[in-house]
Amino acid sequence: MTAVKAGEVEGLLRRGPDPRILVILVYGPDTGLVAERARRLAESAVADPADPFALVKLDGDALASDPGRLVDEAGTVGLFGGRRAVWVRPGSRNYAPAVEAVLKSDGADTRIVVEAGDLARTAPLRTLCERSPRALALPCYPDDAGALNDLIERTLRAEGLRITREAREVLAAGLGGDRGASLGEIEKLALYARGREEIGLEDVEAIGSDVSGSVLNALIDAAFAGRVAETERSYRRFQVEGMEASVMLGSALRHALTLLATRLDGEGKSPSALVAGWRGLHFRRQKSVEIHLARWTPGGLRRAVALLQEAVLACRRADSAFAHAQAADLFLRLAVEAARRGGG
Structure with a gap:
């Protein structure tokens, strides 16, 4: 079984998945978090980010019509060599047969990242990836307190900013439910505080809006x-x-x-x-x-x-x-x- 618990996903992303894993399914009700994690996994897999042919994006509905296309893309050798990635975007039709076919193939040196919605336990795509030793299934649920604090610290640190404990607690209390919306609020705060070293409570209160409504x-x-x-x-x-x-x-x-x-x-x-x-x-x-x-x-x-x-x-x-x-x-x-x- 290669299903991953929700609380273990962020740690796995930091370490990086086992390079022997061919397919990574990212799914769940938090569409913003699903999209962010799928992007991170796809972009981090390519050998040369500057190579426009290293990352291929496919639509799930297109794969439902042509299941063999995913196998073809997985077996394609990059123009400049190095590892490639295929990012499968959400679709409304069942494209599990395309993923099943690629899991049975050699897969070359390509990572397949499948971005999906909130899949039921019995959904064919989720069942397939949870049972295959060559796949991972990563659930994405709304951030808990620890994940929110980590997101705040990590995002602000990338902008060269610190945040006081009190300000972080107030900011975190107004976030949650959707990773995309939460990230937008943190980035807005970082833009407001640009040019300074530390964010305080007054900064959060000045620009903050309760993302939970x-x-x-x-x-x-x-x-x-x-x-x-x-x-x-x-x-x-x-x-x-x-x-x-x-x-x-x-x-x-x-x-x-x-x-x-x-x-x-x-x-x-x-x-x-x-x-x-x-x-x-x-x-x-x-x-x-x-x-x-x-x-x-x-x-x-x-x-x-x-x-x-x-x-x-x-x-x-x-x-x-x-x-x-x-x-x-x-x-x-x-x-x-x-x-x-x-x-x-």
Whole structure:
């Protein structure tokens, strides 16, 4: 078995995977973290980063139509020699046969990095990579406290910056749910503090925004608890105040991702026990979040995450009026679904 526990992934990345491993599957609900780790694995595998032919990117749906293409790419020798990498991007179709074919081949000196979404335990791609001695399956769930602190320190150190303990704790409390969003906040802080050596609490407070969407808690809590009328009122209030639809949807997406990770990590535990272990949750929200965890199954949360991800992208491309109409409809759909799950 070559499945890797979520807490072991970062250490494996720092050490580097066994060079005998041919295929590395990166998957999970935190799409930002999945994309970041897949990029690191693919780029670190090539012998010459300046060689434009050393790293090949393929679409998963293209491989579903032509499974043999991955074997061909894996066996191709680089123009200037040295190790190559193939980065397979997410697709909507089953391309496990292409990965299975390459695992049975010699594979030459090529690393295959497969970037995927939140795969169920029985998903063909995940099952294949977890069972093969020539593959690794790396899960990516929302960062815990240790991972967030490491991300903050590592990102700021690369910019020549230090951060005080108090400032780091406050910053970390506002991050989580999505690695891409968290990294964006840290980079924004680094840009603000450029030219200095140390970041203090006043810097975090000056530019920080709660990536978990604390100002939107009323809307998010109402929607995921099934309070339809309150969801509608809260959405209208934020819309009147000028908040962008994509911001509201993004906060709901991060909450759904955190709910999903909590349900998966605490399988078998009661909602109250899960809430007790929820890092950074304000005591006033505990009852609402307990209701969320009681009403939403992992399957339901996966569907909610998919809908929210699609809506965030669509709203960023649409005009304000259409974006708000689409976002408002989705929040109400979530609330109706939650009410149905609660028998309300």
